Amino acid sequence: xxxxxxxxxxxxxxxxxxxxxxxxxxxxxxxxxxxxxxxxxxxxxxxxxxxxxxxxxxxxxxxxxxxxxxxxxxxxxxxxxxxxxxxxxxxxxxxxxxxxxxxxxxxxxxxxxxxxxxxxxxxxxxxxxxxxxxxxxxxxxxxxxxxxxxxxxxxxxxxxxxxxxxxxxxxxxxxxxxxxxxxxxxxxxxxxxxxxxxxxxxxxxxxxxxxxxxxxxxxxxxxxxxxxxxxxxxxxxxxxxxxxxxxxxxxxxxxxxxxxxxxxxxxxxxxxxxxxxxxxxxxxxxxxxxxxxxxxxxxxxxxxxxxxxxxxxxxxxxxxxxxxxxxxxxxxxxxxxxxxxxxxxxxxxxxxxxxxxxxxxxxxxxxxxxxxxxxxxxxxxxxxxxxxxxxxxxxxxxxxxxxxxxxxxxxxxxxxxxxxxxxxxxxxxxxxxxxxxxxxxxxxxxxxxxxxxxxxxxxxxxxxxxxxxxxxxxxxxx
Amino acid sequence: xxxxxxxxxxxxxxxxxxxxxxxxxxxxxxxxxxxxxxxxxxxxxxxxxxxxxxxxxxxxxxxxxxxxxxxxxxxxxxxxxxxxxxxxxxxxxxxxxxxxxxxxxxxxxxxxxxxxxxxxxxxxxxxxxxxxxxxxxxxxxxxxxxxxxxxxxxxxxxxxxxxxxxxxxxxxxxxxxxxxxxxxxxxxxxxxxxxxxxxxxxxxxxxxxxxxxxxxxxxxxxxxxxxxxxxxxxxxxxxxxxxxxxxxxxxxxxxxxxxxxxxxxxxxxxxxxxxxxxxxxxxxxxxxxxxxxxxxxxxxxxxxxxxxxxxxxxxxxxxxxxxxxxxxxxxxxxxxxxxxxxxxxxxxxxxxxxxxxxxxxxxxxxxxxxxxxxxxxxxxxxxxxxxxxxxxxxxxxxxxxxxxxxxxxxxxxxxxxxxxxxxxxxxxxxxxxxxxxxxxxxxxxxxxxxxxxxxxxxxxxxxxxxxxxxxxxxxxxxxxxxxxxxxxxxxxxxxx
Numbered sequence: 001x002x003x004x005x006x007x008x009x010x011x012x013x014x015x016x017x018x019x020x021x022x023x024x025x026x027x028x029x030x031x032x033x034x035x036x037x038x039x040x041x042x043x044x045x046x047x048x049x050x051x052x053x054x055x056x057x058x059x060x061x062x063x064x065x066x067x068x069x070x071x072x073x074x075x076x077x078x079x080x081x082x083x084x085x086x087x088x089x090x091x092x093x094x095x096x097x098x099x100x101x102x103x104x105x106x107x108x109x110x111x112x113x114x115x116x117x118x119x120x121x122x123x124x125x126x127x128x129x130x131x132x133x134x135x136x137x138x139x140x141x142x143x144x145x146x147x148x149x150x151x152x153x154x155x156x157x158x159x160x161x162x163x164x165x166x167x168x169x170x171x172x173x174x175x176x177x178x179x180x181x182x183x184x185x186x187x188x189x190x191x192x193x194x195x196x197x198x199x200x201x202x203x204x205x206x207x208x209x210x211x212x213x214x215x216x217x218x219x220x221x222x223x224x225x226x227x228x229x230x231x232x233x234x235x236x237x238x239x240x241x242x243x244x245x246x247x248x249x250x251x252x253x254x255x256x257x258x259x260x261x262x263x264x265x266x267x268x269x270x271x272x273x274x275x276x277x278x279x280x281x282x283x284x285x286x287x288x289x290x291x292x293x294x295x296x297x298x299x300x301x302x303x304x305x306x307x308x309x310x311x312x313x314x315x316x317x318x319x320x321x322x323x324x325x326x327x328x329x330x331x332x333x334x335x336x337x338x339x340x341x342x343x344x345x346x347x348x349x350x351x352x353x354x355x356x357x358x359x360x361x362x363x364x365x366x367x368x369x370x371x372x373x374x375x376x377x378x379x380x381x382x383x384x385x386x387x388x389x390x391x392x393x394x395x396x397x398x399x400x401x402x403x404x405x406x407x408x409x410x411x412x413x414x415x416x417x418x419x420x421x422x423x424x425x426x427x428x429x430x431x432x433x434x435x436x437x438x439x440x441x442x443x444x445x446x447x448x449x450x451x452x453x454x455x456x457x458x459x460x461x462x463x464x465x466x467x468x469x470x471x472x473x474x475x476x477x478x
Numbered sequence: 479x480x481x482x483x484x485x486x487x488x489x490x491x492x493x494x495x496x497x498x499x500x501x502x503x504x505x506x507x508x509x510x511x512x513x514x515x516x517x518x519x520x521x522x523x524x525x526x527x528x529x530x531x532x533x534x535x536x537x538x539x540x541x542x543x544x545x546x547x548x549x550x551x552x553x554x555x556x557x558x559x560x561x562x563x564x565x566x567x568x569x570x571x572x573x574x575x576x577x578x579x580x581x582x583x584x585x586x587x588x589x590x591x592x593x594x595x596x597x598x599x600x601x602x603x604x605x606x607x608x609x610x611x612x613x614x615x616x617x618x619x620x621x622x623x624x625x626x627x628x629x630x631x632x633x634x635x636x637x638x639x640x641x642x643x644x645x646x647x648x649x650x651x652x653x654x655x656x657x658x659x660x661x662x663x664x665x666x667x668x669x670x671x672x673x674x675x676x677x678x679x680x681x682x683x684x685x686x687x688x689x690x691x692x693x694x695x696x697x698x699x700x701x702x703x704x705x706x707x708x709x710x711x712x713x714x715x716x717x718x719x720x721x722x723x724x725x726x727x728x729x730x731x732x733x734x735x736x737x738x739x740x741x742x743x744x745x746x747x748x749x750x751x752x753x754x755x756x757x758x759x760x761x762x763x764x765x766x767x768x769x770x771x772x773x774x775x776x777x778x779x780x781x782x783x784x785x786x787x788x789x790x791x792x793x794x795x796x797x798x799x800x801x802x803x804x805x806x807x808x809x810x811x812x813x814x815x816x817x818x819x820x821x822x823x824x825x826x827x828x829x830x831x832x833x834x835x836x837x838x839x840x841x842x843x844x845x846x847x848x849x850x851x852x853x854x855x856x857x858x859x860x861x862x863x864x865x866x867x868x869x870x871x872x873x874x875x876x877x878x879x880x881x882x883x884x885x886x887x888x889x890x891x892x893x894x895x896x897x898x899x900x901x902x903x904x905x906x907x908x909x910x911x912x913x914x915x916x917x918x919x920x921x922x923x924x925x926x927x928x929x930x931x932x933x934x935x936x937x938x939x940x941x942x943x944x945x946x947x948x949x950x951x952x953x954x955x956x957x958x959x960x961x962x963x964x965x966x967x968x969x970x971x972x973x974x
Contacts, residue, residue, distance in 0.1 A: 040578070040579065043811055044806040044811070045578065045812070046559065046565070046567070046572070046575070046577075046680040046681075046806070047558075047559045047565075047577075047579075047581060047676075047677065047678040047679055047680045047681070048677070048678075048712075049676065049677055049712060049713050049714065050714065051711065051712060051714055052714065079802050081801075081802050081805060081849070083805065083808060083826055085808075085810050085822065088806060088810075088811060089805060089806050090804075090805020090806050090808060091802055091805060141822075143810065143811075269850050269851045271801075271802070271846065271850055271851075272849075272854075273798060273802070273849055273854070273858060276683075276715075276799055277681075277684050277714060277715065278714050279714055279715060
């Protein structure tokens with residue numbers, strides 16, 4: 001494999017989060033009964049006409065601005081003509097020669113090459129088709145046009161990716177970005193974010209090989225496995241003296257393989273031409289400025305700011321900027337806490353993330369919010385409880401027992417810091433464990449820790465560990 | 479003095495309670511019942527619905543809530559969607575299709591109070607210049623039933639010419655309002671592209687299709703246009719501009735009653751007065767120009783050099799758009815589906831082969847060809863470039879004149895079957911009309927005389943974008959001074 005270089009470009013379809021369709025007023029909500037969300041425009045009755053949803057355009061502009069692309073001041077909708085039962089007009093309205101978003105780039109971390117730039121070719125607006133339902137009807141095909149006319153942004157990358165892992169890293173960053181800027185819900189099970197991968201292989205330094213396009217990959221795992229399979233297939237084919245045919249392939253997750261769907265020879269002639277029903281899409285400076293003013297701080301900028309403003313390591317800053325909700329939670333908690341930000345980061349990447357995963361809850365719906373977490377961390381900082389006890393309190397907070405102070409009071413978890421009480425505690429432990437004391441005196445250093453443990457246990461973990469240490473040392477003649 | 483059965487005159491009689499909407503409607507239905515067997519102008523007559531609408535119009539008149547056209551019986555070309563009525567486009571494909579909604583212009587005329595008596599016959603999907611390609615049989619010209627009424631809106635033109643209704647709608651993609659108006663001796667107006675919404679007009683060629691009115695006088699056209707024009711957010715090519723009052727712009731006497739067109743400059747393109755024009759047609763048009771000069775207008779020569787390319791340009795662009803627009807007729811959701819088929823491809827092939835007629839198929843083939851890979855640049859793209867040259871010619875010419883005049887059609891009405899075997903011969907009928915569609919300019923045909931054989935001749939006038947008021951005014955002044963528009967076909971003219 002060492003002599004082979006893999007070349008990958010991704011075409012990603014992000015379903016835009018508009019309430020209504022791109023050319024009609026019908027709802028885009030997922031999961032409705034078949035054909036209940038298909039208007040006269042969506043079923044292509046005679047005489048109806050498309051009217052562009054400006055919300056879809058605005059989302060395309062947001063994306064373009066977020067990736068540093070050129071927003072075309074004038075772009076053109078074209079008809080892509082082909083017959084299929086779930087394509088009611090007999091053509092799909094898309095953008096062909098002049099797309100709305102041109103260029104741009106995405107920064108990713110490659111597992112082998114470090115931080116790299118993936119160039120974008122373009123991103124264009126188009127409508128989705130309906131669905132053909134082959135299973136539910138004996139000997140017939142059902143057509144559900146609820147999805148017909150759903151707005152999509154097709155984001156096309158340059159062939160800058162060099163491994164399945166890089167393709168996944170790119171898809172994840174893109175997925176995070178479209179959610180971050182609020183243009184797509186990113187729900188991959190429902191098909192809101194799906195990728196086609198163009199894959200080719202070449203010997204290092206050779207010109208580009210013939211590519212195959214793998215269609216409709218709707219999970220990161222499928223992207224990785226499909227590309228890995230396809231790379232193996234192409235390399236083996238060439239090494240066995242064969243040649244790769246340009247074709248469209250489908251990934252079968254059950255068998256973990258790709259299979260040919262259609263070759264370039266039987267590719268259709270889509271007879272693209274500008275849609276005469278839609279004037280060119282004109283985006284002026286003022287519209288772009290309004291969208292730009294509304295754009296949130298982007299993940300890369302926020303990550304950099306977290307590193308300087310909160311003195312966080314790069315890893316923490318990256319992890320905390322995986323989503324806007326995560327970052328917002330962090331900043332709110334730091335603000336309420338008032339202490340060291342790194343402590344908040346540690347808790348978020350530790351206890352909070354673990355609890356979210358365990359209970360399968362989104363951070364926006366976490367039972368412990370930023371002020372509650374800050375309330376808990378304050379009690380650690382002021383010595384009311386130890387870190388160890390704090391974890392117990394956190395778990396209780398998560399299950400809804402109350403805020404930190406209530407739980408500490410109710411469960412009697414307040415740390416024992418009274419010098420006299422600790423001296424008594426230590427004296428009792430020493431009296432009851434003369435054998436261990438003897439071991440210590442005989443030079444066995446580990447016996448000291450054992451005595452600390454006994455004292456802490458006797459206090460049910462509430463004794464201030466530092467004070468226990470100090471008293472014990474004093475008593476043992478330190 | 480307007481003839482007693484124009485829309486304007488009928489409105490006066492309705493206002494004066496000399497006649498009711500129900501009486502007018504019954505009379506129209508009677509005339510249709512009598513004449514349609516010969517003319518085949520209507521494919522659907524909605525007697526029950528029409529009488530209900532007429533009663534409502536009379537009630538509204540009694541209450542004082544009537545719209546401006548309340549009680550006027552009209553007809554719509556069967557390419558416009560009319561809620562609850564069949565909308566067939568003259569095609570087997572939609573022979574059983576009932577429209578679930580109203581087209582924008584249908585809605586406007588309904589709101590104005592018109593009474594819809596029926597839907598008129600047309601060339602299949604509006605593709606034709608003779609109304610011979612309808613699945614429901616050809617329409618005949620009231621002036622001579624052996625001759626065609628022109629097309630594609632031949633049913634509407636014949637219905638108005640035969641006085642079955644006083645007004646009707648048509649659609650004009652390459653001359654489909656103006657040419658039949660000329661061949662049947664009535665007025666037909668193709669408005670500026672974008673003035674009347676295309677919502678509910680079953681698309682033939684989206685960048686050219688334009689709904690417009692047929693009537694016997696310019697004044698009636700103005701009345702209908704007032705109800706048909708307006709911005710419609712459901713059509714992205716509909717233009718948002720202040721609404722005009724076309725009728726009012728005709729009211730009142732001119733500044734100089736002897737010379738009402740004083741100051742008007744009429745451009746005469748050399749390309750519209752050359753060879754290939756029937757001698758009687760040329761003579762009638764010359765006579766009309768003399769009359770216009772007597773009314774105070776001056777004529778100036780202009781040149782439209784690129785206009786000679788308008789037929790080839792049109793017959794690339796229109797079929798290209800049609801090939802895509804007609805893809806939705808696939809037998810899946812509505813329209814004709816073959817009774818038996820082997821698989822999906824077979825269903826498409828059989829349904830479309832059975833559902834479409836020869837001319838529609840010809841244009842789908844041509845359109846598919848010119849858009850296909852490797853030919854797009856040479857045909858479609860080139861045609862769009864030439865289209866811009868033609869628009870530039872008109873822009874320049876309209877800088878030197880106010881309206882451009884010429885014959886609407888090079889010949890009068892021809893005999894049924896004469897051209898139906900030769901598509902190119904048929905296409906040449908549109909030689910003077912397609913430019914207005916390619917440029918989006920408003921144009922109108924008005925009756926301006928007869929051939930020695932007694933067939934009507936039309937004069938075509940073009941104006942600048944949104945120059946409808948000017949076209950109507952010129953036509954109105956001309957009609958005040960002439961009587962060509964009052965002539966009725968043989969056997970027609972007894973008013974109900």
